[in-house]
Amino acid sequence: MTAPLNDTTAVVPAEPLLSARDVSVSFPVGSRVNARFRGEERLLRAVDGVDLEMRRGEALALVGESGSGKSTLAQALVGLLRTDRGEIRFDGKVLPASRSRADRRRIQMVFQDPYSSLNPRMTVGGMLRELLRVHHVVPANRVATFSAELLALVGLSAADLSAYPRQFSGGQRQRVAIARALALRPDVLVADEPVSALDVSVQATILNLLSNLRNDLGLTLLLISHNLAVVRHLCDRVAVMYLGRIVEVAPTEQIFSTPRHPYTRGLLAAIPRMTEGAADGSAPAIAGDPPSPLRIPTGCRFRTRCPIAQPRCEQEDPVLAAAPGLPGSADSPGSLGSPGSHDSPGSPGSVGSFGFPDGAEHLAACHFAFSVVGDGAGTGRSEKPSANEHNA
């Protein structure tokens, strides 16, 4: 990572490859009756004002419970869903609501279930041929060789070009899905739970493949996963989502060694360990269910399940910010976290954290994120501190 710098004002932050600013996505689902009698909203705000940046070549993880909006955010970034608000910038320019073919090509997606995301009536070769022709990736006479190269890249053979998806195992299908995504030579690969549907022994092959592809092709990877062990293995940074917002984002080792948000701490404590049993009678890491996105709590969204909630949390919605005094904190100008303070695009300081000193890359949306450090409040289990190589 970057070395600590004394004069941060001199640093011109690197332009992120893909960034979301104040992005919201909602679905009209609520019933009129529930809106009238239960005070529910009729718009399900799946993603509600999210700022996120991805640097070229990095692997960013998006984690959170189901319903936290991580898949919706990913689909909005890929262009599969329209945003209600906010802008998505790619390689320095704002992507319009309906993207051109050339823009779509550069951000590709791999889905969770390789059984339903491949056309059962097309051979692997047919799928790739269609893509390559429509997007004019290679000249017509190179299509066959390029397809074979793609399959070799994901560990399949050229003979598999004439096979149908049903002839493959789950792991092989996921390789086909990855080959299909790579066919368009994307800059960004978005993988939504790519190994959740696979058996443990097969998961490893796909994770290793993703890791190798990233190194070989210089891909930027957005990995959506509920499995934090997978995330820790593969990603440089982690963004934690809760009820449509990002509540914490930090380099992977910092998330695991010093989680700042009480939700992140609970999430980590809830992971089953080989070395510990649940028989000790201690309380669960996080109590209760997440609230319905149709009834988002006022103030901090997590306060209804938070072990350290205070009266203040009911009133004030915390912004995603770094520790006080650091650039990117709530009190510094041009804050990344406060939605109201967006600078004009491209101006220095607005694009965030690349090149900032240690700690400034760790943002959390909690009033007490940086005041309750180290007491492991309410998680029931303390995190093992691990050596932070970034300081070495």
Place this chain on the structure above:
Amino acid sequence: MSAETILEVRDLHVRIASRRGIVRAVDGVSFDVPRGGALGLVGESGSGKSMTLRAILGVLPAEAQVTSGEIRLDGVDLVQLRGSDVNRLRGPKMAMIFQEPMSALNPVMRVGWQIAEGLQVHLGFSRGRASERALELMRRVGIPDPARRFRAYPHEFSGGMRQRVMIAIALSCEPEIILCDEPTTALDVTIQDQILRLLTRLCQESGVSLVFVTHDLPVVAQVCRDVAVMYGGQIVEQGEVREVLLDPRHPYTLGLVRSAPDFEYVRESLVPIPGSPPSLVSPPSGCRFHPRCAFVEDDCRTSETPLRPLPGGRSTACLHYERTLEAVEADRARP
């Protein structure tokens, strides 16, 4: 069998008729569950773990059949019983918790009455007494506001709450043993944590035994004292859960542990198990794992590999488990 054993499975064989031939889904599985104990059955899909569980409960699919073996529950061989007699045991003697509570619950029946139903049918409770007991059970499994939730339908519950309902139903007739088939696989990690803790606490309180099927190794370590690792319809290793997972004696167990990304420490790269699971229509000769095994020797291809006891109460089906031992030690020596 001793009085301390509640469930005794001996040389169980389950065959499934399919278009491709006879599938030997469970092929000579034996294990004991002590009274008040918890046994985990782990393995990948197709390893026969769910079929074993279904055979015990007597709910095999129509094409599947127990062809030989014994399943003794509290001394009674379930294989010899008629369907209606097994039915009478389901509830008061054994209960089941499934992976998908939404498909296991009746969508058009109020949740409270689903919990009360077993009490009325099996124990002859009156409507009033059964509903009172159902309310108490709902409180015990941590469903908030039970009086109101009693009248709710399953679709009004979250996944975690539905699984709590399933647990309440399983506990309602105070069974001797509860059979769980991946009960937390469909849940978020925070909800999984809640359910595992609840299940463990309730089992300790009531002394009920548990058979817990899952593919998730750390989950097994949460709930069970003992674990049996299944591969290709057979048990390949058995023992105390932490000993087996942290210090395996079978190359397949080692493969599983090595291929899963571990939360506690990060490895350079994961080591997948090469190849794919065996066909159970025509399984490989000798040890079923030999085509994928890194330590394979000539006798693995020919000789049968029954589970044999090791010192310390463990057992393995591997003929050359010393090789696994060396590999584990080599892993540990690496920084």
